[in-house]
Amino acid sequence: MDYPEINKNIDDYATSPNLNDLKQRTDNWSWEQIENELEIPNKKFNQAYICVDRHAEKNPEKLAMIWHGANDAIENYTFQQFREESNKFANAITKVGLQKSDRVFFFTDRIPELYFACFGVLKAGGIIAPLFSAFGPEPVAERFNRAEGEYIITTPNLLSKIESIRSELPSLKAIIVISHRSKQSELGNVLQYHEIMKDMSKDFEIVNSDREDWAVMHFTSGTTGLPKGAAHVHNALISHYATGKYVLDLHEDDIYWCTADPGWVTGTSYGMFAPWSNGVTSIIYEGGFSARKWYEVIKKHNVTVWYTAPTAIRLLMKAGSELPKSMDLQSLRYIMSVGEPLNPEGVVWGEAAFNLPIHDNWWQTETGAIMVANYPSLNIRPGSMGKAFPGIKVAIIDDNFKEITEPDVEGQLAVKPGWPSMFRTYWNDEERYQSRFKGEWYITGDRAKKDIDDYFWFIGRDDDVINTAGHLVGPFEVESALIEHEAVAEAGVIGKPDPVAMEIVKAFVSLSEGFEQSDELRRELIGHCRNKLGPGTAPREIEFIDTLPKTRSGKIMRRLLKARELGLPEGDTSTLEDD
Ligand code: AMP
Numbered sequence: 001m002d003y004p005e006i007n008k009n010i011d012d013y014a015t016s017p018n019l020n021d022l023k024q025r026t027d028n029w030s031w032e033q034i035e036n037e038l039e040i041p042n043k044k045f046n047q048a049y050i051c052v053d054r055h056a057e058k059n060p061e062k063l064a065m066i067w068h069g070a071n072d073a074i075e076n077y078t079f080q081q082f083r084e085e086s087n088k089f090a091n092a093i094t095k096v097g098l099q100k101s102d103r104v105f106f107f108t109d110r111i112p113e114l115y116f117a118c119f120g121v122l123k124a125g126g127i128i129a130p131l132f133s134a135f136g137p138e139p140v141a142e143r144f145n146r147a148e149g150e151y152i153i154t155t156p157n158l159l160s161k162i163e164s165i166r167s168e169l170p171s172l173k174a175i176i177v178i179s180h181r182s183k184q185s186e187l188g189n190v191l192q193y194h195e196i197m198k199d200m201s202k203d204f205e206i207v208n209s210d211r212e213d214w215a216v217m218h219f220t221s222g223t224t225g226l227p228k229g230a231a232h233v234h235n236a237l238i239s240h241y242a243t244g245k246y247v248l249d250l251h252e253d254d255i256y257w258c259t260a261d262p263g264w265v266t267g268t269s270y271g272m273f274a275p276w277s278n279g280v281t282s283i284i285y286e287g288g289f290s291a292r293k294w295y296e297v298i299k300k301h302n303v304t305v306w307y308t309a310p311t312a313i314r315l316l317m318k319a320g321s322e323l324p325k326s327m328d329l330q331s332l333r334y335i336m337s338v339g340e341p342l343n344p345e346g347v348v349w350g351e352a353a354f355n356l357p358i359h360d361n362w363w364q365t366e367t368g369a370i371m372v373a374n375y376p377s378l379n380i381r382p383g384s385m386g387k388a389f390p391g392i393k394v395a396i397i398d399d400n401f402k403e404i405t406e407p408d409v410e411g412q413l414a415v416k417p418g419w420p421s422m423f424r425t426y427w428n429d430e431e432r433y434q435s436r437f438k439g440e441w442y443i444t445g446d447r448a449k450k451d452i453d454d455y456f457w458f459i460g461r462d463d464d465v466i467n468t469a470g471h472l473v474g475p476f477e478v479e480s481a482l483i484e485h486e487a488v489a490e491a492g493v494i495g496k497p498d499p500v501a502m503e504i505v506k507a508f509v510s511l512s513e514g515f516e517q518s519d520e521l522r523r524e525l526i527g528h529c530r531n532k533l534g535p536g537t538a539p540r541e542i543e544f545i546d547t548l549p550k551t552r553s554g555k556i557m558r559r560l561l562k563a564r565e566l567g568l569p570e571g572d573t574s575t576l577e578d579d
Pocket of ligand 1: 220
């Protein structure tokens with residue numbers, strides 16, 4: 001079914017959009033002008049200064065964060081408190097021994113101290129590397145070692161996972177444990193957050209920071225090899241601020257909620273940097289997904305701008321549009337989604353449930369910030385990711401890396417390098433970083449097309465990376481975990497289409513001599529992967545097969561497994577065999 005365009009009439013809006021004419025804004029774009037709005041003092045090009053201290057100086061009593069605990073406890077923090085707590089942590093971590101550009105990993109629940117510590121580390125010159133707390137020990141160890149991390153900040157409930165790999169982390173200098181509002185217990189050879197914070201000063205002179213100093217590292221999965229640490233610099237904040245203003249449409253009085261965890265890039269770029277650089281109050285909800293609970297959070301805090309993900313929207317759709325209607329969520333004025341394709345049904349369902357369409361946008365870990373978006377003032381073509389952000393050249397290119405100017409032709413989605421939040425390397429893997437640039441383009445790894453009016457339409461990944469509930473999973477990481485089990489001779493992992501999560505992780509396994517296929521073994525293998533990798537990354541389905549299709553050079557042909565799974569033609573396998 002074709003969905004009609006949703007027309008926007010900005011005169012109907014109670015809040016006039018910051019971007020009311022995309023073309024005019026694009027024609028007159030200047031990154032320098034954006035930077036001037038931030039009034040960054042010399043030698044303080046620091047994300048923590050711009051997000052926290054700048055607002056504490058101007059508007060100390062304004063609420064920066066409303067924290068809503070999983071047990072419904074509420075805590076409010078002003079920009080001034082934020083400054084003081086992050087300063088104390090900057091003093092504490094400096095005393096512990098942090099040196100400039102040390103990698104500090106975060107493996108915690110979404111608690112207020114996580115955010116204070118992140119900004120404290122940035123003030124002290126360190127790099128923050130947040131990880132998703134549902135990871136198993138193996139992904140944590142891989143990522144930590146790849147980045148040669150120095151510190152891990154965690155919570156008591158997650159500490160046992162770290163302890164189980166501690167001896168495998170040669171560069172680890174200290175573990176810091178945060179006990180949020182609970183009594184500190186004896187935890188062994190770790191530092192306790194509240195102990196090291198105790199006598200720390202509330203003042204801290206931010207280390208000299210340059211725009212090109214390292215700030216944030218996020219891990220992302222590729223087709224081959226283990227996850228790569230995409231490293232970002234303080235300069236990225238220019239993009240976070242600009243997209244916060246013009247895509248998230250943040251206004252001074254907004255109450256903003258981004259549902260993403262900081263373990264994923266959306267949770268930092270848009271859970272921390274975009275709202276706070278715009279001086280906006282942000283909700284941090286500690287709990288997980290529940291339709292009713294999420295609506296209660298919106299209602300309780302009068303959320304105005306809401307940024308979430310397609311899997312969540314599909315789950316909300318399952319719960320029906322009567323529920324949000326019955327809860328009278330009048331405060332909402334603008335809803336966005338990112339991470340996976342948003343089905344046109346999802347866009348339109350927003351209108352039925354909230355009287356608001358849902359605005360899809362596109363970006364990835366490497367781009368650091370939104371590149372393509374549906375803006376409040378732009379007519380929506382349901383199913384399209386929208387148009388390029390001003391100042392950014394996004395294109396469809398052919399296999400020779402030449403731009404395709406003809407409309408509606410499928411090709412690779414590419415971005416012209418040079419935008420402020422572009423990643424600057426894959427940590428300890430410069431070669432792989434360089435391989436992402438071809439001709440004059442950064443190659444995103446996605447396929448898409450652009451229509452005659454410059455709307456982009458997502459087609460699919462150009463590689464074997466699996467997108468499950470908006471989280472990228474590298475098949476190699478899962479295959480590696482599987483073959484560590486004695487019963488597994490070989491494994492090939494693909495994304496199997498799923499109506500809610502878009503894809504689920506499915507593994508094809510051939511067994512070692514002496515092992516028999518059984519449901520019990522299947523369950524054991526799934527359990528083995530869940531323990532090692534965590535529930536989001538482990539396969540949800542396992543199929544036993546006698547032998548896996550391989551190229552002559554021995555690579556598993558995942559594309560063939562996928563074609564067979566989908567009942568599609570297997571294509572010209574002769575080329576694959578020569579791969
Ligand atoms: P990540 O680096 O984990 O943020 O994942 C980025 C990838 O997620 C992109 O390269 C796309 O494959 C996918 N993605 C993100 N946003 C969208 C979107 N709006 N529509 C389709 N795919 C998306």
